Amino acid sequence: xxxxxxxxWGRAMWNARDHLLDGLTITLQVTAxxxxxxxxxxxxxxxxxxxxxxxxxxxxxxxxxxRATPIICQLMWVNYVWPPLFGWPTSLFQAGCVALALQSxxxxxxxxxAGIEGINRGHIEAGRSLGMPAHLVMRRIILPQAxxxxxPAIMNQFMVVIRSSTLVSIxxxxxxxxxxxxxxxxxxxxxxxxxxxxxxxIVVIGTLSSLFKWYSERLRNRYV
Amino acid sequence: MxxxxxxxxxxxxxxxxxxxxxxxTLEVLRGISLDVHEGDVxxxxxxxxxxKTTLLRxxxxxxxxxxxxxxxxxxxxxxxxxASGRRTNASQTSINALRMEIGMVxxxxxxxxxxxxxxxxxxxPLRVKKLPRSEVESFATELLKRVELLDKKDEYPARLSGGxxxxxxxxxxxxxxxxxxxxxxxxxxxxxxxxxxxxxxMRSLAKEGTTMIVVTHEIGFAREVSDRVxxxxxxxxxxxxxxxxxxxxxxxxxxxxxxxxxxx
Amino acid sequence: MIEQLASIVSGFSLFWEYKAVMLPGLWYNFLVxxxxxxxxxxxxxxxxxxxxxxxxxxxAIAAFYIGLxxxxxxxxxxxxxxxxxxxxxxxxxxxxVTFEPLVVAVMALSLSAGAFYAEIFRAGILSxxxxxxxxxxxxxxSRTLTLRRIILPQAxxxxxPEFFNECVSVFKGxxxxxxxxxxxxxxxxxxxxxxxxxxxxxxxxxxxIYFFIVFTMTSIAEKLSNPWRDKTR
Numbered sequence: 001x002x003x004x005x006x007x008x009w010g011r012a013m014w015n016a017r018d019h020l021l022d023g024l025t026i027t028l029q030v031t032a033x034x035x036x037x038x039x040x041x042x043x044x045x046x047x048x049x050x051x052x053x054x055x056x057x058x059x060x061x062x063x064x065x066x067r068a069t070p071i072i073c074q075l076m077w078v079n080y081v082w083p084p085l086f087g088w089p090t091s092l093f094q095a096g097c098v099a100l101a102l103q104s105x106x107x108x109x110x111x112x113x114a115g116i117e118g119i120n121r122g123h124i125e126a127g128r129s130l131g132m133p134a135h136l137v138m139r140r141i142i143l144p145q146a147x148x149x150x151x152p153a154i155m156n157q158f159m160v161v162i163r164s165s166t167l168v169s170i171x172x173x174x175x176x177x178x179x180x181x182x183x184x185x186x187x188x189x190x191x192x193x194x195x196x197x198x199x200x201x202i203v204v205i206g207t208l209s210s211l212f213k214w215y216s217e218r219l220r221n222r223y224v
Numbered sequence: 225m226x227x228x229x230x231x232x233x234x235x236x237x238x239x240x241x242x243x244x245x246x247x248x249t250l251e252v253l254r255g256i257s258l259d260v261h262e263g264d265v266x267x268x269x270x271x272x273x274x275x276k277t278t279l280l281r282x283x284x285x286x287x288x289x290x291x292x293x294x295x296x297x298x299x300x301x302x303x304x305x306x307a308s309g310r311r312t313n314a315s316q317t318s319i320n321a322l323r324m325e326i327g328m329v330x331x332x333x334x335x336x337x338x339x340x341x342x343x344x345x346x347x348x349p350l351r352v353k354k355l356p357r358s359e360v361e362s363f364a365t366e367l368l369k370r371v372e373l374l375d376k377k378d379e380y381p382a383r384l385s386g387g388x389x390x391x392x393x394x395x396x397x398x399x400x401x402x403x404x405x406x407x408x409x410x411x412x413x414x415x416x417x418x419x420x421x422x423x424x425x426m427r428s429l430a431k432e433g434t435t436m437i438v439v440t441h442e443i444g445f446a447r448e449v450s451d452r453v454x455x456x457x458x459x460x461x462x463x464x465x466x467x468x469x470x471x472x473x474x475x476x477x478x479x480x481x482x483x484x485x486x487x488x
Numbered sequence: 489m490i491e492q493l494a495s496i497v498s499g500f501s502l503f504w505e506y507k508a509v510m511l512p513g514l515w516y517n518f519l520v521x522x523x524x525x526x527x528x529x530x531x532x533x534x535x536x537x538x539x540x541x542x543x544x545x546x547x548a549i550a551a552f553y554i555g556l557x558x559x560x561x562x563x564x565x566x567x568x569x570x571x572x573x574x575x576x577x578x579x580x581x582x583x584x585v586t587f588e589p590l591v592v593a594v595m596a597l598s599l600s601a602g603a604f605y606a607e608i609f610r611a612g613i614l615s616x617x618x619x620x621x622x623x624x625x626x627x628x629x630s631r632t633l634t635l636r637r638i639i640l641p642q643a644x645x646x647x648x649p650e651f652f653n654e655c656v657s658v659f660k661g662x663x664x665x666x667x668x669x670x671x672x673x674x675x676x677x678x679x680x681x682x683x684x685x686x687x688x689x690x691x692x693x694x695x696x697i698y699f700f701i702v703f704t705m706t707s708i709a710e711k712l713s714n715p716w717r718d719k720t721r
Contacts, residue, residue, distance in 0.1 A: 070660040073663065073694055076674075080691045081496075081687065081691050084688060085496075125286055126335070126336070126393075128323065129284050129323060129326070130347075131320040131353075132320065134316070140347065163561040184571065190575065205560075205561075222338065223382050
């Protein structure tokens, strides 16, 4: 620890530790909210395209639009265009979460659809033959299986959300990346500070992705 | 229609009247009428494409018949007749309510792979019939004992052999305490050495007086267990009677041909 | 809201009005895309080969590279490359070294993309069952012949959809270069927006422009990879 504090960048980071921790909290919040939003919006879009005929094309357009627009454009679009147009989101933080959610919602909608379509028709018939109403078949038979089968793709999308979360700093959300950038410029010590921030992200994301891989393999083992 | 004399005083559990089913231009069922009495074990035989599986799926309303009527315990399945005599399609809720009375066992077992054997069995009684958990669990345990799989209670289907999966599937259907059990070629996708254990369970069900409709290719089982054998040909009933009549002394030349092709 | 929508649509003319900024901007996106795909594929080929080497130490080098750049957020990679290499070189050479933003951007994005390409290539090659390779070797086919005639045709089919997906991601990622001062379309729109104050039509328009380009690319990619996919089954 002493050698870390002897360096200029180490001292700079230590002195700004409260900011860095705040930034980390914001990063975690943006990631979590963005991902939860993505799952909910993605599921809704997927169910709409599959089961509500008249809304097929509008939903399909949204899925493609979310998927095909770069995250930067979405961030700016939600941040600059939505508030005057819809009166919402009212804060940079909300705008960041919404943009992250939309981006991944498009991908997750496609993932869920593949998962649902991949389910053996027989499993659905077995449920119906026992008198299960459609919503119960969906909730108890189709969705859990789709989630298990698609676990690797869903978790991969979570990694995408964490990595993209660094971009909320460009619309002024004070996340970890923002503070890293800020401190580097303030103390003119990017070598130490940016490298530390980079290593931190790489280690966290790498660890999570190995954990997720292990877990989704375990889930899959039930099926083979 | 030929029926044994002593069945007339027993309840008709499944009544099928002039059932037709077409897929596009293909006419699979061409006017089937059947009465299945309480405690009857009825075997449906026929070459592939004769409509046996479709008939079974219509009785459960997994396929909607093109025309004709099905009654379970006298209650119309899939349609309702109003006081004015007008006939309309029934609500999904009323179809589901009747399906609880019909257990179905599939060729491909169709156990839900994300649930253990035990969870597969308790799912429908718990969430469809909404029975208390303790009651459901003790009945499920009893059923697993009956199909001799209590030790596999917490296994996921992928870890079970085909025969074991099918026995769990039978237990799952029985857990709803249905009025009639439908078996759709329950042994056709099993390895030969696993067929016996499934037929064993079905045999004991038959002995206990369960009402059963079985689509199968196991002629020996049909002869031994069933009270009545119905032979379908091209979507129509070709023969209908006790097994010794239909299997051993078929009337029409078509039936003779069918049995000789199966038995030899 | 109708009025606002109308003003957004009429504001799309700003793109034409400022085409002197916008068109070169878009050209930068395509230039970066092209360079990153070329360098990324080269890096991917090199590191997927290294990753499949029999020597564990050599394999570890590739694993390290792939792990590093697959997990690092691209924005952080970009910013790191923007500041660090130039500073380190300046200190070492005791002179003022600077890199062109475009060079930095292409370097960072290529290293990122290379890691993803490497994994795609590796998965493709590993998807060919070992028995087939043994069968080819048993008939006396040489290593290169086996690679060319047996492994690659099948691996191609397996990895083509993933490969195109990654190319589309690369294109979307080219918009990040605006953050390190490369004057791409996003950069141009930011500029025009602060100059004219017309954020609504500009940011809506640019989203639609990228949507149109990326959607077209995705459709072409699907068309190109479908015939390959069909042959496998």
